Amino acid sequence: MKNARLLIRALRDAAGLGNCDWAGLISAARAEQLIGSLAFRIEDQNVPPRVAAIFEAARRDAAQARTQALWEAEMARRALEALGVPVILMKGTAFHAAGLRASLGRSVGDLDIMVPRGTEVRTTAQGK
Numbered sequence: 001m002k003n004a005r006l007l008i009r010a011l012r013d014a015a016g017l018g019n020c021d022w023a024g025l026i027s028a029a030r031a032e033q034l035i036g037s038l039a040f041r042i043e044d045q046n047v048p049p050r051v052a053a054i055f056e057a058a059r060r061d062a063a064q065a066r067t068q069a070l071w072e073a074e075m076a077r078r079a080l081e082a083l084g085v086p087v088i089l090m091k092g093t094a095f096h097a098a099g100l101r102a103s104l105g106r107s108v109g110d111l112d113i114m115v116p117r118g119t120e121v122r123t124t125a126q127g128k
Helices: 002-012 022-031 035-041 049-083 091-098
Strands: 088-090 112-114
Touching (some): 035 049, 049 112, 088 091, 091 112
Antiparallel strands (some): 088 112
16 A cells, blocks of 8 residues: 555656655556556656666657557558548557657557447458
């Protein structure tokens, strides 16, 4: 519980961390898949070198996840293009595509899209 409160405090006000339980904070952030978000919020703060290296790696991982999410969205757009209907991105991928600050470091686990009601979308298993 203590680490969760520390994580909440860090996400709200990264400047107020000072000398905190970095191991507990990083552990909580990883457990909640918020390490990337925290890494971007803490980017300009003075942190111990080992902590800075962890946050730098988290920012690199987040950049790779962003690239992958946008690639998946583009592949879905291409696959659904023949339907001739709007395809609306949702949640994490939508944040990334829109370039919103809320997307910084955000973990994206899957691609969520919407198409107009009544649109027939057929899926097939690869190779079948």
